[in-house]
Amino acid sequence: MIIAVSSQGKSLKDPIDLRFGRAAHFILYDTASDEYRALDNDNNLNAAQGAGIQAAQAVSRGKAEAVITGHCGPKAFSALQAGGIAVYLCKENTVEEAIQAYKKGRLEQAEEADRSAHW
């Protein structure tokens, strides 16, 4: 299964980006093979609006079935929910730590957005 982690950089050692829509990158990590690739989120960084749902579309296209990020607004949340993508919110420092926490079942699935809509 592929999980998408919002990240400030392109490697597992990079810190998590707490933002979802305006994250610098997503790390798409395959839990079956332990392989990963980085997905650029450049286009969304400067979007006037709609960054959250565009990011949701991007991770869905990357075949992710779960997202690990810091915060998630209502529109992005409903987009991910529509795509059957589970959302896990976390405060771990690096992408690697977040993935480990996920694997050990230490992350709890979010039932709703933890942030209100913003621009």
Added chain:
Amino acid sequence: MRLAIISGKGGTGKTTVAVNLALYLHREGEEVCLADCDVEEPNAHFFLDAAWSRENRQTVAVPEIDNAKCLGESCLQCVNECRFNSLIWMAERVMVFPELCHACGLCSFLCPVQAVDETTRDIGLVRRGKGLGVDICSGLLRIGEAMASPLIRRVLKSTPGQGIVIADAPPGTSCPVMETLRDVDYVILVGEPTPFGLHDFKIAVELVRKLGLALGTVINRDQMGDDQLEKYIRHERLPLLARLPYSRQAAAACSRAEPLLEAMPEFKEIYRNMWENLQKEMQAGGK
């Protein structure tokens, strides 16, 4: 004739001027309609103690995708071309986020199979009524709705085509004010003689000049602060239509939402002069 009252800074007395001018003109036998375009915080009706005779819910068009017709992932023109990022491809269908939509119609134009229908999003109310004999149209933006301009357009549309229309603009100098200034014949800029008042006044002057509209000025709360506003008005050779004196009594009347023409009869003379000056300016093709 279509007039707009603007102020740059909020709380300068824009609504006070709009209401009292409308009331003065009505009492002089003119056919006048007050259009409250401050749809985020409409207050003019309080001063007229207006009763609404009609309330119409306003909507804007937003897309709805007919999934049976949609060509799906092989097309995605609507998703890819929307400049407002309001559509995405998710779970094998196009998903629309109406709150992001600007109702531009691009998706429906681009769709090769007419799969984009239009549904609606509620933006607020347009209310029509009367208070102290004056006709009033007023918009009320739905809480949580971000875009004021479409509702302002509806308010102005619902005003009569003849007589005098006085539009009470929102504060500031951004897009909702621009919307209010569409198709107006004359702009009255109300200023306050304070540093904040002067700063925002200057920006509003620039805006009106950019649009090439005729402009007259009013100093509200004259003597409240310093003389820099008046110096600026003189320096820029702007017509000064009236000065409204500053008093705590006037502030208290405004706090009770009483028109100054009612509470303080001496204001009638001031509005008479304001109107005469304005007419002179318009005849002279005032700038």
Added chain:
Amino acid sequence: MGKLAKRNAGRGQISIMQEIVVISGKGGTGKTSLVSGLAATGTRQVLGDCDVDASDLHLIMAPEILETHEFISGQQAQIDPDLCTGCGLCRAYCRFQAISEDYLVMEEYCEGCALCLHVCPESAVSMHDRHCGQWFSSRTRFGPMIHACLGIGQENSGKLVSIVRKVSHQTAQEKGAENVLGDGAPGVGCPVIASLSNADMALLITEPTRSAFADLRRVFDLTRHFKIPCLAVINKADLNPDITVEIERFCLEYGLGAPAKLPYDQDFTRAQIQGQSIVEYHPDKWTRPMQDIWKSAAEILKH
């Protein structure tokens, strides 16, 4: 909200910093005077002027600008007159009536949807970045300040406000500041929503007038919509004691607690003319009331 979401609803690694935004609904109620008064009595803070359309805070703060950045947001259409044949399709399709009779794009009405680009049979339309204003990172006598200036007649979409807030947060983190104090926009539309969303608390400044009370109810609805704790401040409380009582009753009824009250006082204008906060203008009189508001805010932030 799920348990985890709740645990994480704070600011994660930056949870020590709190953001307080002052909003008013109605303009002219003394919002910027209150912000500058609070700034003069606050410590370890970053100021963020979110009132980017009619920003006045800089008139008191006299910021020394350290960095200037262009603000580019969205695009606008341009029609090449050499290619345009005047067929009228763009004018017919544009829902914002942004194209003039002589086929010029009126930039003040163009929302940048690019429908004209697709409609034009002559490919005469191109899209260009829109310069909408500037934002600044500055130094003031009360701490760092982030502020902005929206271009005249530009769309205040809230994005510039979001930039001001984002940079204020970053600056607060860098400087280890405890508070971000924001001067919010008037109204209840985009700019206010952008000023408020995800703030830790809002100070609602109002005055005892029919208009301001009506506007207070609307901004209060907005803060509830966004689940933001608030404290009300009634400025010019003695101007109309009856309405002041009504506002106090409203605050208690809706769980806002007892509002702070400030008197109707010429010092607000006099201080402004001197380019000072009320606290600098008359420290004996205004230091205490401002400190009291900080204390009440701190109480609310604890919960």
